[in-house]
Amino acid sequence: MPITFQKLTHEYNAGTPFSYLALDHIDLNLQEGKITAIIGETGSGKSTLVQHLNALLLPTEGSLKILDREISASEKPKHLKSLRKHVGLVFQFPEYQLFEETIAKDIAFGPKNFGASEEEALQRAKDVITLVGLDESYLERSPFELSGGQKRRVAIAGILAMDPDILVLDEPAAGLDPQGAKEMMELFVRLHTEFHKTIFIVTHDMEHVLRYCDEVVVMDHGHVKTTCSVSSFFQDPSILKEMGIHPPAVVSLRESLREVGFEIDASILTMEQLAQAVAKEVGHHE
Amino acid sequence: MNNIALGRYLPLDSCIHRLDPRAKIIALILMMVAIFLPAGWIGYALLGCAVLCLTVLAKLKMNFLWRSMKPMMFMLVFLLIINLFMLQNGTILFEIGSFPIYSDAVFQTLYITVRLMLMIILTTVLTATTKPLDLTLGIEHLLSPFKVIHLPAHEIAMMISIALRFIPTLIEETQRIMKAQASRGVDMEEGKLKEKIMSILSLIVPLFVSAFQHADDLANAMEARGYVPDRTRTRYKQLHMHIGDYVIFAICFLILGGLLVFLWI
Numbered sequence: 313m314p315i316t317f318q319k320l321t322h323e324y325n326a327g328t329p330f331s332y333l334a335l336d337h338i339d340l341n342l343q344e345g346k347i348t349a350i351i352g353e354t355g356s357g358k359s360t361l362v363q364h365l366n367a368l369l370l371p372t373e374g375s376l377k378i379l380d381r382e383i384s385a386s387e388k389p390k391h392l393k394s395l396r397k398h399v400g401l402v403f404q405f406p407e408y409q410l411f412e413e414t415i416a417k418d419i420a421f422g423p424k425n426f427g428a429s430e431e432e433a434l435q436r437a438k439d440v441i442t443l444v445g446l447d448e449s450y451l452e453r454s455p456f457e458l459s460g461g462q463k464r465r466v467a468i469a470g471i472l473a474m475d476p477d478i479l480v481l482d483e484p485a486a487g488l489d490p491q492g493a494k495e496m497m498e499l500f501v502r503l504h505t506e507f508h509k510t511i512f513i514v515t516h517d518m519e520h521v522l523r524y525c526d527e528v529v530v531m532d533h534g535h536v537k538t539t540c541s542v543s544s545f546f547q548d549p550s551i552l553k554e555m556g557i558h559p560p561a562v563v564s565l566r567e568s569l570r571e572v573g574f575e576i577d578a579s580i581l582t583m584e585q586l587a588q589a590v591a592k593e594v595g596h597h598e
Numbered sequence: 599m600n601n602i603a604l605g606r607y608l609p610l611d612s613c614i615h616r617l618d619p620r621a622k623i624i625a626l627i628l629m630m631v632a633i634f635l636p637a638g639w640i641g642y643a644l645l646g647c648a649v650l651c652l653t654v655l656a657k658l659k660m661n662f663l664w665r666s667m668k669p670m671m672f673m674l675v676f677l678l679i680i681n682l683f684m685l686q687n688g689t690i691l692f693e694i695g696s697f698p699i700y701s702d703a704v705f706q707t708l709y710i711t712v713r714l715m716l717m718i719i720l721t722t723v724l725t726a727t728t729k730p731l732d733l734t735l736g737i738e739h740l741l742s743p744f745k746v747i748h749l750p751a752h753e754i755a756m757m758i759s760i761a762l763r764f765i766p767t768l769i770e771e772t773q774r775i776m777k778a779q780a781s782r783g784v785d786m787e788e789g790k791l792k793e794k795i796m797s798i799l800s801l802i803v804p805l806f807v808s809a810f811q812h813a814d815d816l817a818n819a820m821e822a823r824g825y826v827p828d829r830t831r832t833r834y835k836q837l838h839m840h841i842g843d844y845v846i847f848a849i850c851f852l853i854l855g856g857l858l859v860f861l862w863i
Contacts, residue, residue, distance in 0.1 A: 368777050393785055401781040408771075409778040411803035421800070425783025425793075456807070470782060 313379070315342040315365070315478075321373035321385075322360050334360040336534040337374065342527075344478070344510045347500065349521040349542070351514075352531030353555065358514045359404070361531065362480050365512065366399035367392045379477070397426045400476030404483045404514075407463035415441070415458075415466050416451040422474040436473040443503075444469045445495060461492045468496075472503070478510045479503065485517065493517070497524045522546055522560040522581060530555070547578045562586055606666075608726045613842060614656035615727045619736030621843035626724050628850040633716050637857050642712050648853060649719050656727050666722045670714060678707045732835075734759040739837060753827050760816070768809065775804045 317340040324332045334357045342348060350358050363369040364376055367383055375384030379398055383389050403409070412418035419440060420433035428436065441451060444465040450458075455466055468484065481500070485493035501524050503509045515521060521528060521542060528545045530537040538551060545551075549559045549567055558564070562583055569590065570576055576589045614622075632645060653663065681703045688702035725733070738755030745751055776786065784797045 363777070366781060368780060393783060396781055396783060403774065403778045403781070406778065408804050408808055409775060409782070409800075411800050411807075422782040425785075474782070 313344060315344070316340070316377040317342075317364075317374070318376070319374035320364065320371045320376055322357075322364070322369060323372045326372055334534055335364075338534075338536055340529065340536050340539065342512070342529070345508065346526040347504050347511045347513065347524060348527040348529060349513050349515055349525040350529045350531065351516070351518075351521060351557070352537075353557075355533075356531040357534045358531050359482055362401065362482055362512060362514055365478065365480050366396045366401045368401065393426070397474060398476055399478045399480060400471040400474050401480045402468055402471050402482065402484060404486060405464075406467035406471075406484075407460060409467055409470070410455040410463060413454060414452050415455050418455050418466065419470045419473045422470050426474060433473070436475070437469070440469040440472045441466075443472060444499060461488055464488070464496075468499075476509070478512070480512045482514045483516070484513065485515070485520065493520070500524065516557075518552070518557060518560045518563075522562070543579065543581060546581055606726065607729055608658070608662070610657050610727075612655060612657040612727065614652065614723065616842070617727075617846060618837055618839050618843045619728050619732045620739050620837060621839060621846050622724055622728060623733075623736050623740060625846050625850045626720055628854050629720055630717065632850075632854045632857055633713055633720075635857050635861060637861065641857050641860065642716075644857075645716060645853070646712075648849075649716055649723075652723055653719065656723050658723065658726055662726070663719055663722060667715065667718050670718060674707075674711055674714065677710055681707045681710075730762040731759060734762070735833075735835065735837065750827070756827070764809075764812065767812070768805070771808055772801065772805060775801055775808075 317338045320335060320338045320340075321333070322335040324330075324334055338361070350362065352358050360369060364371065364383075365378060367389060370383065370389065371385045373385045375382060375386075377383075379395070381389075381395055383395075410418050412421060416434055416437045419437035420428075420430070423433040423436050424430070437451060438448060441448060446462065446465055446469075450462075450466075455463060458466065464484075468481075471479070479500070484500070485496050488496060497520050500511050500513065504511050513520075513525065525542050527539070528542050529539045530545075530551060532555065537555075538545070546560065546563050549563055552559045559567070562581060566576060566578070566580055566586055569586075570578070574590065574593050576586070576593065580586050580589055629645075629648075635641065637645070682699060685703040685706055686698070686700050688700045688705075690698045691701050691704060692699055728736070734755045737758060738751050741749060741751035741754060776784075779797065779800045780786070782800075784800055785793075786797055
């Protein structure tokens with residue numbers, strides 16, 4: 313079942329001199345069972361958009377259909393907790409949400425809030441800690457002794473332990489080193505392929521969008537500018553250029569080659585294919 | 599949480615805004631003393647008029663003052679209840695059930711209410727018309743004579759200005775952590791007592807961690823720029839007293855003196 317935004321508007325501090333229209337009558341269909349990237353400039357409404365998915369923010373106008381729920385501005389929704397169990401949201405810099413004495417307890421905090429018993433919750437903690445690339449010896453340590461990257465893994469494990477169907481991540485790789493960012497993204501791909509999670513990732517990194525995502529939503533000043541598949545999105549990098557975003561290396565090399573007259577298919581999206589196409593072109597002219 | 603009025607600076611342009619912060623702080627202290635004199639209703643009527651004139655001069659709206667007073671409402675109700683039980687003198691005004699309400703209790707509460715209201719309005723006028731940085735600069739200047747007895751005037755002023763600077767940051771952080779924990783199933787409104795304590799803990803601990811983190815970063819940044827607290831520093835902003843500032847002093851002294859004379863007779 314798709315997630316449907318209908319004329320959804322969100323205005324911060326509505327009715328005060330500080331009011332700010334973050335989302336302006338958004339109409340959007342998001343498919344389940346995909347990895348969807350949400351991109352756009354700072355202040356374009358990406359974070360506001362994703363915070364509606366688990367009803368942390370409620371629409372000031374319009375409505376949102378997600379899973380079997382409908383959240384609309386006209387009525388005050390109840391039992392939001394049940395929605396939040398199914399839609400796990402990982403904030404930007406989630407390491408700041410750690411608070412327990414041990415990592416095991418911190419990861420178990422979410423499941424326990426959603427009604428799991430102590431043993432179940434600790435078992436979940438054991439399961440997910442290895443999933444995020446740490447081993448069980450960490451469980452009894454304090455989360456505050458860890459490095460920044462490790463803390464973030466623990467924080468993400470805390471959301472995964474809730475076993476949500478939909479996982480929403482707000483810039484999960486921000487501030488990580490390239491290797492850490494790569495491992496992080498590969499974790500999400502694994503969650504998608506092995507555990508069939510629907511994943512939404514807010515990101516600025518076009519390389520990640522190209523390599524790991526299926527669909528892309530482009531936000532611009534509170535509106536949805538485009539929504540399409542990643543492969544068709546990178547066939548025509550004019551939107552990227554217009555928004556001042558650097559295209560991925562493959563795409564920018566492909567476009568530069570096309571500009572100087574190479575006859576290369578615009579649907580090529582990997583270095584290998586591009587190398588073959590260039591070799592073929594060069595072969596023709598020898 | 600974004601519409602807290604108490605202590606917020608309003609960037610307007612009025613003659614009160616242009617006064618020297620030192621003059622405003624001293625005037626506030628004088629008026630506070632005046633408010634605490636047992637001046638009777640006539641005295642309070644006089645003070646009330648003066649305060650009203652002041653708010654009009656400062657271009658503050660009643661709505662804004664009302665919002666800054668709202669957090670105090672709870673305290674006032676609490677005071678009224680305590681007074682009703684404690685003060686059982688004077689004449690009985692009326693009875694609720696079989697519980698007598700005495701006139702003294704009502705008058706005492708009214709007294710305290712008027713005093714508190716005047717105090718809140720005055721401090722709101724000060725904070726609403728003075729930029730936080732000017733305010734701390736004023737405090738530093740006023741405290742500097744006490745350097746003779748080794749009072750760290752500059753350090754105190756710096757601490758106050760840092761504290762003021764980080765209030766909005768901490769509010770923002772609180773909201774972010776609340777949202778993050780709500781995503782993990784924390785329900786701040788519902789739940790049993792144990793769950794509620796847990797939910798507060800899940801907010802307080804990260805907030806402290808990040809506050810210490812901020813403090814650490816700020817200390818490093820200040821040191822990196824060569825900040826040494828006990829060195830004398832030059833200032834871009836120099837404070838100068840003008841005629842208006844002396845007029846304010848004169849008015850405050852007149853009010854205070856007038857009330858004292860009134861009490862003497």
